[in-house]
Amino acid sequence: MDWVYLIEVLVGGLMSGVMYSLVAIGFVLIYKSSGIFNFAQGTMLLFASLTFVKMTENGIDFWTSLFIAAGIMVIFGIATERYVIRPLANQDLLALFMATVGLATFQEGFSQFVWDSDVHGLQMSKFLDIGLLDPAPIFMSDHIPWLDILIPKFDIFASLVAGSLIVVLAFFFQKTKTGLSLRAVSDDHMAAMAVGIPLQTVWAVVWAVTGVIALVAGLLWAERVSVSFTLIEAVMKALPVILIGGLTSIPGAIVGGLVIGVGEKLGEIYLADVFGGQGIELWFAYFMALIFLIFRPQGMFGEKLIERV
């Protein structure tokens, strides 16, 4: 066996796994705090990255665009809570789920209406010069001397960004007062209200944070698959991640993402022949989730059986 190649595959898998995790965390945040499975996650990614790309195409510089796009996502998140979630609070969860389906449709149309439906390329290397990134073709593998393996530089960059965002989120949840109240709300709405935690504010924060995560995840994914409707499909890859990790667990989303990332790469390389040829990467993640569901339906770190979705 070629060990260097194996390590390359592993590292590559881990890195795409981190990107899956990032998308999955968006789902988990909203599910945890309000019990809603947010169908609009994919369109949020699309809307966020489209907003960003259109701004840079119109000559606004990288950081300004980034901040404006983040601001728009925050406003969007707060508005979603105010006009979509709040009127439906305490209603059947299915009603809320359907509302997010509606939100997804709206967002899809809205982003085409405001921007356009073209496929946009995104090359962050044009804007960012942080040593890791050559302006040259970004998917060219780069030689890592101390391990003697080849890893695309953008992957390293993307996983660094995603990883640090995850660390920041973990800190936010575990150590701050707002984070504590978010966890309290996710545990028991009624009790949280009784001790004076304003549910509406907490939900607004969650949607705003999710919006910003969607922006970051959207940009990282867009660099790989371009800013277009394929982004929404990239998000679908997060579904097996949360099924494996558990819908209610942020560590689950991270580990699940890594498992899927590594699993599909290893599957592609070593199991493709068993399953009849190349290309199993496309569906292998779902297959893994299916197997996983049979043995542990609540996911690795899930708190309870998922009855609603």
Place this chain on the structure above:
Amino acid sequence: MSKSLLKVNNIEVVYNHVILALRGVTLDVEEGKVVSLLGANGSGKTTTLKACSNLLHAERGAITKGSIEYNDNDISKTDAYNLVKDGVVQVLEGRHCFSHLTVEENIMTGSFIRENPKEAKQDLERVYDHFERIRIRKKSLAGFTSGGEQQMIAMGRALMSRPKLILLDEPSMGLAPQLVEEIFAIVKNLNKEGVSFLIAEQNAMVALKYADDGYIIENGRVILKGKASELLERPDVKEMYLGVGAEGKTSFRDIKYYHRRKPSFS
């Protein structure tokens, strides 16, 4: 007669626009008093408490008539967050601890409305002083603690907002008699520090023993009120709620005579 802290004026509560849960509950919690609200299952105790703490809308209930005053201000429109800020906090029936949070985190959630983190730390100590039992368990997940400990966590959590009035719903539920006494002893201690209580209870014996005033509620209506000590002595209350017959066996029909009489309120 001391100043009245909470005044419930003839409220009517309807769930889901159709289910009439309360039809005319009037009660009064005076400052510094412990008031017990007694009644059987489904008589409206919890609904009354939730009406006071404005948590009804979460269960699609609404106050359709009457008013609730706290410190002479109408609070029937004030949301739970602002009520907690003003000093009214409810401890829910069945404790409702955040089971995936540690004991200490649970208690700290009660300090959400507080601006000053230093004060919150002091208050945490105060909570542990009252509830020594949970101090040693502060790092364990609340979901793994016993029923009595969870009751203490829920009460400690409420205490963190420095309330003036605690609405305590069914603190004795599922607890051993010894623990019930312990919980009520703590209630009495807190009361000495100036916290008023409105307690909904099924365990009438204990609730009246520790209370100053008592109300008995049935079918969404207050049917009896008075000093707790006087209620304890009434033969009908003894028979119906304390399980001790006055003399021999009384016919069920005879002891229900007071149901038909609506008390007059002055």
